[in-house]
Amino acid sequence: MSNTTVVIGNLTRDPEIRYTPQGKAVVTLTIADTPRNFDRASGQWSDGVTDWVKAVAWENLAENIAASLKKGDKVIAIGVYKAEKYEDKTSGEEKSSRKLVVSELSPSLTGAVATVEKKSRNNSVEGGNASYSAPRQNAAVDNAPSDNEMPF
Numbered sequence: 001m002s003n004t005t006v007v008i009g010n011l012t013r014d015p016e017i018r019y020t021p022q023g024k025a026v027v028t029l030t031i032a033d034t035p036r037n038f039d040r041a042s043g044q045w046s047d048g049v050t051d052w053v054k055a056v057a058w059e060n061l062a063e064n065i066a067a068s069l070k071k072g073d074k075v076i077a078i079g080v081y082k083a084e085k086y087e088d089k090t091s092g093e094e095k096s097s098r099k100l101v102v103s104e105l106s107p108s109l110t111g112a113v114a115t116v117e118k119k120s121r122n123n124s125v126e127g128g129n130a131s132y133s134a135p136r137q138n139a140a141v142d143n144a145p146s147d148n149e150m151p152f
Contacts, residue, residue, distance in 0.1 A: 007078075011032075012071065013071050015028070077100060081099070
């Protein structure tokens with residue numbers, strides 16, 4: 001049984017990229033997922049409760065996300081939720097949160113147009129913008145860095 005999750009929503013801020021002391025790229029982002037419901041009786045659409053999804057991606061995928069996406073972009077994220085425990089700084093109480101460890105992320109094309117540029121073997125972009133890197137294939141969440149490398 002797999003616990004893979006798909007989240008579709010909008011980025012609430014520009015992706016924030018950092019590097020671990022070991023040199024691994026990590027990007028953090030938040031996706032706002034607000035379901036829309038249609039009431040047939042009134043003929044009106046209404047917004048459901050927004051789910052604010054904290055997400056993290058690693059290495060090439062992290063760099064590609066940071067180079068390709070910005071606040072407000074509608075995205076489709078695939079990953080696995082990971083629970084974390086932490087100590088509340090004000091109360092000292094132990095709490096928990098969850099985040100999506102992303103294995104694939106792409107722009108939604110329901111309201112946008114995108115151009116894909118593939119990376120060559122030497123990591124340069126073929127035929128276009130040199131700052132863009134295409135997502136790696138078959139990114140496995142199981143190979144995500146250990147807990148002591150997590151940025152939050």
